[in-house]
Amino acid sequence: MTALAIWRKDYTEGLHVDFLDHLTPALICQLFFILSAAAVLAVAFTPPSTRQLLIQYGARSSSSARNSHEAQRDHDDVGAKQDKFTRLISCVTSVGNVPHSWFMHFYVLSISSSVFWAFQFMCRGSILNGIAKSQTAVSSAAATMSINQVFLTWLMMLMQGGRRLYEHLAIIRPSSSKMWVVHWLLGCAYYLCIGVSIWVEGSRSILYYNRRFSHVEAPSLNELVGLVLFLFGWSMQYRCHKYLSSLRKYSFPEEGMFRFLICPHYTCECLLYLSIAITAAPKDQWYNQTLMCGLLFVSVNLGVTARGTKTWYVEKFGTEKVEGRWLMIPLVY
Numbered sequence: 001m002t003a004l005a006i007w008r009k010d011y012t013e014g015l016h017v018d019f020l021d022h023l024t025p026a027l028i029c030q031l032f033f034i035l036s037a038a039a040v041l042a043v044a045f046t047p048p049s050t051r052q053l054l055i056q057y058g059a060r061s062s063s064s065a066r067n068s069h070e071a072q073r074d075h076d077d078v079g080a081k082q083d084k085f086t087r088l089i090s091c092v093t094s095v096g097n098v099p100h101s102w103f104m105h106f107y108v109l110s111i112s113s114s115v116f117w118a119f120q121f122m123c124r125g126s127i128l129n130g131i132a133k134s135q136t137a138v139s140s141a142a143a144t145m146s147i148n149q150v151f152l153t154w155l156m157m158l159m160q161g162g163r164r165l166y167e168h169l170a171i172i173r174p175s176s177s178k179m180w181v182v183h184w185l186l187g188c189a190y191y192l193c194i195g196v197s198i199w200v201e202g203s204r205s206i207l208y209y210n211r212r213f214s215h216v217e218a219p220s221l222n223e224l225v226g227l228v229l230f231l232f233g234w235s236m237q238y239r240c241h242k243y244l245s246s247l248r249k250y251s252f253p254e255e256g257m258f259r260f261l262i263c264p265h266y267t268c269e270c271l272l273y274l275s276i277a278i279t280a281a282p283k284d285q286w287y288n289q290t291l292m293c294g295l296l297f298v299s300v301n302l303g304v305t306a307r308g309t310k311t312w313y314v315e316k317f318g319t320e321k322v323e324g325r326w327l328m329i330p331l332v333y
């Protein structure tokens with residue numbers, strides 16, 4: 001049951017139910033993803049001068065600072081209060097910057113999380129059992145993932161983290177650019193949360209899994225479809241990243257999927273998490289609710305970044321370069 005469904009039930013039926021009684025580990029993960037996505041959207045709708053300071057980093061950060069001053073001059077009628085607020089945001093975002101190379105920490109954390117939960121499962125660790133029992137105590141009658149789905153989604157997440165770490169170490173060029181520490185903290189929190197999300201709706205299967213009498217089940221339609229989508233997105237994202245790394249610094253990408261999309265590597269990222277959500281769908285469901293909330297955050301976060309990338313391309317290469325290209329999702333965005 002999602003947070004929205006619980007609220008609707010309590011509100012429409014007039015039930016005075018303690019929300020904490022329904023606060024399962026899956027619901028905590030869903031709330032984190034939804035609230036984080038809402039925070040990113042809130043920043044995206046702030047004035048341009050403030051937004052550029054809060055969300056831009058790397059190659060775009062220098063131009064963002066310049067554009068924030070231009071935007072401020074263009075909106076002098078707003079008054080001194082906005083100017084003071086912008087200066088305050090500028091001071092806040094200038095403190096606590098970390099190297100953009102710290103993106104590697106996200107992938108190390110993702111792999112470490114996968115290894116940790118695998119170890120917990122093999123040893124029947126108290127942390128995994130505690131979370132699984134907490135999940136089933138409230139939603140004991142809810143549909144659950146099969147143990148096959150738990151294994152498969154765990155493997156998919158490990159493959160994604162492993163490939164991204166390899167790309168960071170062997171393909172992506174080193175950069176001296178910076179990012180705000182809040183971006184780094186949010187990324188770390190996301191990977192910790194997604195590491196739990198890939199299996200938490202399979203808690204009952206994990207608790208009652210018997211190694212002695214285990215057997216391999218035929219893959220379901222969800223698993224087959226999800227796996228095909230995952231392998232496609234996984235391989236295409238690798239090709240996108242390899243192509244980007246082969247370009248001369250700050251040049252415009254024009255080959256492969258970049259002919260149609262500004263950020264096809266973001267498209268692939270969304271497709272990867274969509275495929276995992278489909279693969280992890282509990283019985284008689286089309287998708288895994290917790291992982292779909294994770295996809296919501298990924299889509300919003302990357303969507304805002306993709307719009308910033310388009311703006312930067314227009315400033316650097318001209319409007320004609322990006323005409324006819326979708327930002328991230330073909331025919332939609």
